[in-house]
Amino acid sequence: MIVQVQLFAAAREQAGTPAAALELPRGAVVADLRRALGEQYPQLRPLLASALFAVNAAYADDQTTLDEQVEIACIPPVSGG
């Protein structure tokens, strides 16, 4: 399946795109996504080590299951305020 991952801040700039399309096996979880994103964009690996992921605009954990319908975002460490 193909999933789209929204990227923000340094992750967006390092990848050179605000959204990455990734091919993942059906039933893939967030941990698989993290690995695939690092393979497609090796320059993101240092940041990915401390990034979280959101599924449908809520924080997900590494075991959260993905499908093509969900909205996915990579959330590098936040610094609002």
Next chain:
Amino acid sequence: MIELCESPIDVAAVLAAAQSPQAGAVVLFLGTTRQFTDGKETAELKYEAYAKMAMGELQRLAEEARTRWSLVGCAAVHRLGVVPVGEASVAIATSSPHRADAFAAGQWLIDTLKDQAPIWKQECWTDGSREWIHPGAPAESSP
């Protein structure tokens, strides 16, 4: 009142949203762009958000604050885009019948927002360099 905005925060409107005849205390917190950090001079800060989720998180934090403290009003506004030195990037107003709850809730809200809301700041230094702030991640900067 929970908002993301791209223009200067209307602080009077944030205060007004929290004020009420039922409240004997109103606490306002403003986070503002600081000129110097560790001896380096900031020209401006630039904020970016995952807006849909940031709005949801701010709503969720406001609701949680209402369950933890006896609040009358609770308002939070975060500015996005460029925030010049001295101007506010975030405003939080809380009100309660007595002051302890408004102070405690305001402190918790800004601390938790900074920790959880999907919002990022980029330092734009006066030497022309820029740096996204990602606490705990390896240092990164680009010209």
